Amino acid sequence: MPMQKYGYEWIQLAAYIAILLIITKPVGLYLMQVLDARGKTFLDPLLHPVEKGFYWLLGLDPIKEQTWKEYAISLFIFSLIGFVMTYTVLRLQQHMPLNPQGFGPLSTHLAFNTAVSFATNTNWQSYAGESTMSYFSQMVGLAFQNFTSAAAGIALAAALVRGLARHSAKTIGNFWVDMVRIHLYLLIPVCIIYAVFLVSQGTIQNFKTYDTVQVIEQQAGGNHPIRTQIIPQGPVASQEAIKMLGTNGGGFFNANSAHPYENPTPLTNFIQMLSIFLIPSGLTYYLGRMVKNQHHGWTIWATMLALFLCAFLVCWHAEEAGNPRLYALGIQQDTGNMEGKEVRFGVFDSALFATITTDASCGAVNAMHDSFTPLGGLIPLFNIQLGEIVFGGAGSGLYGMLIFVVLTVFIAGLMVGRTPEYLGKKIEAYDVKVSVLFIMVPVFVVLGFSAWAVVSEWGLAGLNNSGPHGFSEILYAFTSGTGNNGSAFAGLNANSPWFDTTLALAMLLGRFFMIVPVLALAGNLVQKKRSESGSGSFPISGIMFASLLSGIILIIGALTFLPALSLGPIVEHMIMLRSNLAY
Amino acid sequence: MIRILKEVRSAVVATIVLIVIVSGVYPVIVWGIAQGLFPFEANGSLINKNGIIIGSRLIAQNFTKIHYFHPRPSSAGTGYDPVSSGGSNFGPLSRTLVDTVRQRVMKYRTENSILPGTEIPADAVTASASGLDPHISLGNARQQAARVARARGLSEEVLLQKIATHLEGRDMGILGEPRVNVVLLNLDMDGNK
Structure with a gap:
């Protein structure tokens, strides 16, 4: 393999990591201010009055905090109202404004699936945006959820971190204050700049009717009709910015960030990849600051980076190696597996994006x-199954990772025969129980629903591929739904009553059944006394802890999902290399 | 119960106010700035020829005639249909995929008179992710140059130079892949800049 060809890729990877490293501290410091009800930001002169107006409308004293149960109730009620709102908008789409194409209402099961999908930060899409959703539905029904579900994730992470940082206390913050401040000081300002940048590169932002164009190559002769192409339009840039920054992922168009109007250049692609990790990475610094152990924050960051790199290198290599079935037909091998990829991104940027997302x-x-090739597709699947904790979703990545940290501390404590202790607090039965609950929920939901689907007619009816790849399509769907990821092996036609409903259930369980243990953990930790950690306590920074932590993440993930993965991508990989079979 | 009702009221108020801000004010601000600073891009990078819109710089369209460069295969609808963007979603071992690519390889070889033993650029016979990929690889464009030159009665040299002027390098020198925009190249071939 010529070095010259690979040079650019390695430089880009190094640039990505370097920039991520550089922005982590400033983002973390800014989050410190945003997530503190008394925090000060440079936007205060402009936005503080708006913030105060918000509290006045809500009838709220911003200094008054909530216990974990109150926090949870606020979050649930807010999510429920948002869900009802989105469902209503989608069902009554034809009566709403900004519908130049005159789209009708979504079916009950599709509206249910979509409303759940966006309210849970999943953004699984059983519909194709450009042929289903009016601009009003996109902006009010969907983009609203992109903001609020991301903000709720960040708020939850902050609540858990407060639980760790405080001691002998009862409250973990105020949900409404967190939501208002995250929107005003973080998400909206960043998105405005981000969206304008996207437009400068070619992302569209308008409210006009779809354009009908007369294509360049017309048929010869006089009696042929003029050949046209209908090009969808819409407010894409504003949607795209929060879709990436809020780790939502729901595309304006069916092709998502592969669509030239969503992601027009390699530069927008690079910024999109960076914006996915922006908040999650900053939150690790926020954690370090809050618990006054910056080494711990950076150790978690480094663990995440290591897991990210391992996965990415496998995915990149598999896609670069490509598909021997197609090479046998006499096509060039130097660009790798180009089926389902865009020329401007090529194999490297596609594998990197898939790993990050x-x-x-x-x-x-x-x-x-x-x-993707079998192993190239295994990486995204396995990443979600690990719990999306490698930087992870906005907020959800950090709180998921902290659950694993608690387990690691517990297991390490057992190994050395000491009472496990985390940041000076004893980790006891209750903490371990809720942590294990957090880890068990997706196991049952993913494997249970997948097993049900593959032995049911409704499950098999949606398949686009057969053999092990068909199994992977179903496993990926429930993994993605439960993990609130939203990416897909998109050949699966999941817009049927059964798939829409079961996937919606998986998304609900994967979001709210996991939020409860997180808040319960926060509520239990916040009331504990803190003892000064002496020389006997297990170190929670450094290479030793990072290795233990990643070991436990990988062991739990592998033990749980390896059997299922063996039936899908792994056996498919063997078939690809060792036979000439095609399905 | 009263406390729950108070929470519901807060949730409804917060939802309404946030809709106004994130679904109303925010996209309209972006729209205003975008239309002011980048009207061409914000409206779809549309190409206007004598008052008729003939396509977008960013959206592939189908070219089948021999005097045009051909874009990548498309799985968007019945092909190059922006209203149903997307890829084929065939897995690597899909028989349909293998059969389809085999036919494309044969067609590409015949059309461009490519000698047996010469390999075909991968992007020429695989469907893109969006179905609307406006770009092809440099290798793909060069393989088609001889055919287009013959059809237009030009020398291959001239065509290779045209391709070179349309070559877009990596962004900022390192990002993405070098590529040639088929829509713009074909427009140029027809004498439109």
Whole structure:
């Protein structure tokens, strides 16, 4: 393999990591201010009055905090109202404004699936945006959820971190204050700049009717009709910015970030990848600051980076190696597996995007995962199954990772025969129980629903591929739904009453059944006393802890999902290399 | 119960106010700035020829005639249909995929008179992710140059130069892949800049 060809890829990878490293501290410091009800930001002169107006409307004293149960109730009620709102908008789409194409209402099961999908930060898409959703539905029904579900994730992470940082206390913050401040000081300002940048590169932002164009190559002769192409339009840039920053992933168009109007250049692609990890990476610094142990924050960051790199290198290599079935037909091998990829991104940027979008709970795609090589497709699948904790979703990545940290501390404590202790607090039965609950929920939901689907007619009816790849399509769907990721092996036609409903259930369980243990853990930790950690306590920074932590993440993930993966991508890989079979 | 009702009220108020801000004010601000600073891009990078819109710089369209460069195969609808963007989603071992690519390889070889033993650029016979990929690889464009030159009665040299002027390098020198925009190249071939 010529070095020259690979040079650019390695430089880009190094640049990506370097920039991520550089922005982590400033983002973390800014989050410190945003997530503190008394925090000060440079936007205060402009936005503080708006913030105060918000509290006045809500009838709220911003200094008054909530216990974990109150926090949870606020979050659930807010999510429920949002869900009802989105469902209503989608069902009554034809009566709403900004519908130049005159789209009708979504079916009950599709509206239910979509409303759940966006309210849970999943953004699984059983519909194709450009032929289903009016601009009003996109902006009010969907983009609203992109903001609020991301903000709720960040708020939850902050609540858990407060639980760790405080001691002998009762409250973990105020949900409404967190939501208002995250929107005003973080998401909206960043998105405005981000969206304008996207437009400068070619992403569209308008409210006009779809354009009908007369294509360049017309038929010869006089009696042929003029050949036309209908090009969808819409407010894409504003949607795209929050879709990436909020790790939502729901594309304006069916092709998502592969669509030239969503992700027009390699530069926008690079920024999109960076924006997925922006908040999750900053949150690790926020954690370090809050618990006054910056080494711990950076150790978690480094663990995430290591897991990210391992997964990415496998995915890149598999896609670069490509598909021997197609090479046998006499096509060049130097560009790798190009089926379902865009020329401007090529194999490297597609593999990198796929790894990042599934490390986080983003789920945007710039290439079709369904057409990845078996091992290339295994990586996104396994990433989601690990719990999307490698940087992870906005907020959900950090709280998921902290659950694993608690388990690691517990297991390490057992190994050395000491009472496990985390940041000076004893880790006891209750903490371990809720942590294990957090880890068990997706196991049952993913494997249970997948097993049900593959032995049911409704499950098999949706398949686009057969053999092991068909199994992977179903496993990926429930993994993605439960993990609130939203990417897909998109050949699966999941817009049927059964798939829409079971996937919606998987998304609900994967979001709210996991939020409860997180808040319960926060509520239990916050009331504990803190003892000064002496020389006897297990170190929670450094290479030793990072290795233990990643070991436990990988062991739990592998033990749980390896059997299922063996039936899908792994056996498919063997068939690809060792036979000439095609399905 | 009263406390729950108060929470419901807060949730409804917060939902309404946030809709106004994130679904109303925010996209309209972006729209205003975008239309002011980048009207061409914000409206779809549309190409206007004598008052008729003939396509977008960013969206592939189908070219089948021999005097045009051909774009990548498309799985968007019945092909190059922006209303149903997307890829084929065939897995690597899909028989349909293998059969389809085999036919494309044969067609590409015949059309461009490519000698047996010469390999075909991968992007020429595989469907893109969006179905609307406006770009082809440099290798793909060069393989088609001789055919287009013959059809237009030009020398291959001239065509290779045209291709070179349309070659878009990596962004900022390192990002993405070098590529040639088929829509713009074909427009140029027809004498439109």
